[in-house]
Amino acid sequence: xxxxxxxxxxxxxxxxxxxxxxxxxxxxxxxxxxxxxxxxxxxxxxxxxxxxxxxxxxxxxxxxxxxxxxxxxxxxxxxxxxxxxxxxxxxxxxxxxxxxxxxxxxxxxxxxxxxxxxxxxxxxxxxxxxxxxxxxxxxxxxx
Amino acid sequence: xxxxxxxxxxxxxxxxxxxxxxxxxxxxxxxxxxxxxxxxxxxxxxxxxxxxxxxxxxxxxxxxxxxxxxxxxxxxxxxxxxxxxxxxxxxxxxxxxxxxxxxxxxxxxxxxxxxxxxxxxxxxxxxxxxxxxx
Numbered sequence: 009x010x011x012x013x014x015x016x017x018x019x020x021x022x023x024x025x026x027x028x029x030x031x032x033x034x035x036x037x038x039x040x041x042x043x044x045x046x047x048x049x050x051x052x053x054x055x056x057x058x059x060x061x062x063x064x065x066x067x068x069x070x071x072x073x074x075x076x077x078x079x080x081x082x083x084x085x086x087x088x089x090x091x092x093x094x095x096x097x098x099x100x101x102x103x104x105x106x107x108x109x110x111x112x113x114x115x116x117x118x119x120x121x122x123x124x125x126x127x128x129x130x131x132x133x134x135x136x137x138x139x140x141x142x143x144x145x146x147x148x149x150x151x
Numbered sequence: 152x153x154x155x156x157x158x159x160x161x162x163x164x165x166x167x168x169x170x171x172x173x174x175x176x177x178x179x180x181x182x183x184x185x186x187x188x189x190x191x192x193x194x195x196x197x198x199x200x201x202x203x204x205x206x207x208x209x210x211x212x213x214x215x216x217x218x219x220x221x222x223x224x225x226x227x228x229x230x231x232x233x234x235x236x237x238x239x240x241x242x243x244x245x246x247x248x249x250x251x252x253x254x255x256x257x258x259x260x261x262x263x264x265x266x267x268x269x270x271x272x273x274x275x276x277x278x279x280x281x282x283x284x285x
Contacts, residue, residue, distance in 0.1 A: 059205060060167075072152055100178065107182065116182035123175035123182075130171035134164045141160045143152055 009069055012086050016065025019094055023057025030101075045108035049101045056126070057097050064089070064133055071140040081136040089132035096125030152215055153225075159211035159235050166203030166242070170196055191250040194258075198246030202265060207238060210272055217279040227275045234272035241265035 009017075027050055034046035068086055073079035080086065099122035107115025152160075173196040179186035214231050225231070245261025248254070 055200070055205075063205070063208060104181070119178050119182040123178040127168075127171050127175040130168045134168050137164060138161070141152065141157050141164070143154065143157060 010080065012080075012083065012090060013065045013069040015090055016061055016068065019090070020058050020061040020065065023053050023061065023097070027053030027057060042108065045105040049104050052097065052100060056093070061093060064093070067133075067137055071137065072142070074139045081139060085132055085136045089129050089136065092125045092132060093129035096122045096129060099125060155228075155232060155235065156211045156215040159207055159214070162235075162239060163204050163208040163211060166199045166207065170199035170204055173199065191252075194249040195246035198242045198261075202238065203242040203246075207235070210234065210238070213272075213276060217276060218281055218283070219279065225275075226278055230271045230275040234268045234275065236268075237264045237271060238268035241268060 030046055030053060031050050034043045034050065037043070068080055071080075074081045099118040103115045103118025103122060105115070107119060173189070173192050176186055176189045177193060177196060180189040214225070217225075219225050241261045241264030243261075244264060245258050248257040248261060
């Protein structure tokens with residue numbers, strides 16, 4: 009398993025546990041703290057941090073090789089994608105509750121940063137994966 | 152990688168980036184009035200990412216790697232092709248209708264297409280979930 013895939017999968021496991029933990033904690037807070045402040049971060053920790061990140065890691069590992077020189081595409085781009093996805097999600101998980109609970113300026117800035125970082129991660133993943141989605145020229149696979 | 156898998160994964164990747172783009176816009180709209188007007192696109196964001204990206208990728212990879220029959224035959228390939236066509240039509244119909252303030256019946260029709268996609272894919276994949284050597 010490539011190093012980067014291990015990062016992706018281990019991070020996805022961390023987000024999985026953290027997301028479910030947040031799901032519990034959000035209902036144990038004092039009643040004047042609205043649980044709605046944590047609802048969207050909770051969903052996105054599971055769907056982006058866990059599921060999507062797990063897919064990114066496994067695709068990077070197991071999809072057909074792009075070329076002999078760069079079998080998994082650009083390692084640098086894949087690493088940057090990993091960083092952007094996780095930083096973007098972290099910014100959202102901090103920023104959205106912060107904005108809802110009063111720190112509007114800080115929360116808003118973090119949410120804007122999150123939007124940009126996660127979008128860049130999506131584009132980075134597409135750019136690196138697209139060349140690998142093709143029938144292998146020497147494959148015996150029925151087309 | 153078979154041709155159908157290539158097409159479906161490419162569509163899934165496009166849906167991923169479109170879904171992230173809408174997600175970014177939605178998040179921006181929470182932080183700044185400069186991004187107002189995004190909320191009608193929330194259903195499309197959800198459809199694109201849950202079904203257009205995640206489910207479609209899973210189906211495409213399943214079509215590729217599930218066990219085949221003698222001679223590399225996948226069997227019931229028409230059902231597999233049909234499932235991807237129905238899924239993509241359903242995603243866009245169910246996702247775009249709320250953004251265009253369309254009738255609820257159109258959303259139901261989109262969901263029906265997605266449901267038929269699931270049935271069609273199950274019809275294709277069911278016999279391939281089998282013992283080794285059969």
